[in-house]
Amino acid sequence: MGRAAVTVEQNGKRQQPYGTGTRAQRTVRMLIRDRYLYFLALPGIAFFILFKYVPMWGLIIAFKDFSPYVGMWQSNWVGFEHFRRFFGNDDFYLLLRNTLAISSLNLLLFFPAPILVSIMLNEVRHRVYKRVVQTVIYFPHFLSWVIIAGISFIMLGQADGVINGILETIGLEKIPFLTSPSLFWPMLTLQNIWKDVGWGTIIFLAAMSGIDPTLYEAARMDGAGRFKQIFHVTIPGIRNVIMILFILKLGEVMDVGFEQVFLMGNAAVSNVAEVFDTFVYRNGVLNGEFSYTATVGLFKSIVGLVLVVTANKLAKMAGQDGLY
Incomplete structure (x- = not known):
């Protein structure tokens, strides 16, 4: 039996x-x-229900001429009028270009950074030194973008910035870091790396701690050095975690961070600093076009969903553990 x-x-x-x-x-x-486990998860479940699922009913205003005076249900239906207006807007391709450019730099440079830092920290054998380094690189994550923008202005300002002051002292020309369109996207990427690279190492270090130590011993017995152990043991051991986080990152391609872009943008770089998030703020919050900007949010969500589903399917076809 x-x-x-x-x-x-x-x-x-x-x-x-x-x-x-x-x-x-x-x-x-x-x-x-498992009732006690679900009870512990109850605050997180309530958060997602209240702030992620319940607000989805508000997407209906993307198909209406919403007026706060008559309410969402009494507002007139306009169908896909706002979508036609949005996709026919001359600024649409500018917004799409800037958003995808910033997201691509984050995927190419920011996403691998925590992996590299995690591997380097994992190779450190001195525990005190390792913990000190971890604490130092974790700290910027807890700073708000307002503080980081202030630090950036102090360091990169053309008139009295620290870096330009050093360049002027050694006889070099000052560089307009904050007002140069060609430097705006790399500056945002470097800010992201400095702020969140330490925080991103937490997941990868946890994944590395689950790798069987006997695999490293077997690799050493076969004559593998530190670099070969990294490529043949460490990276394959965290490959599934990397894949899952990469799929999740693809879902955020259209979200480049409103606060960072808004604080660092100015008139000189407006051509490269205008993204979907700032567009929603200027037209939705400042101008009160709630229905019009709701179409932008729905468009971003659909693109993120399509990318996640497609990437997950490709990962499954490649024999990797996908997101679901």
Whole structure:
């Protein structure tokens, strides 16, 4: 008789095992069994329900001429009028170019940075030094973008910036870091790396701690040096984690961070600093075009969903563990 068919006796009562019964009965029994875990997860579940799923009803205003005076349900339907207006806007391709350019730089430079830092930290054997370095690189994550923008102005200002002051002292010309369109996208990427590279190492270091130490011993016995151990043991050991995080990152391609771009932008770089997020702020918040800017948010969400589903499918086809 299989294990799943054996009943469980507890306190003199015969209970059905978790593997028998209908699917609904098995689900209920598992929910009862893991009730304390679900209770601990309740705040997170409530957060996503209240702030992620419930607001999705508001997407209906993208198909209406929404007026706050009459409410969402009483506003007139306009169908896809706002979408036609958005895609026919002369600024659409400018917004798309700037958003994709910033996201591409983040994928190419920012995404691999925590992986490289994690590998280097994993190779450090001095525990005190390792913890000090981790603490130092974690700290910028807890700074707001307002503070980081202020630091950037102090360091990169053309008139009295620290770096330009040094360049002037050694006889070199000053560089307009903050007002040069060609430097705006790399500056945003470097800010992201400095701010969040340490925080991003947490997941990768945790994944590396789960790698079987005997694999490193076997590699050393086969004559593998430190670099070969990294390429043949460490990286394959965290490959699934890298793939999952990369898929999730693709879902954020259209979200480049409103606060950072808004604070660092100015009139001199407006041609490269205008993205979907700032467009929504200027037209939705300042001009009150709520329905029009809701179409922008819906467009971003659809693009992110398509990219996540496609990347997950390709990962499955390549034999990797996908997101689901």
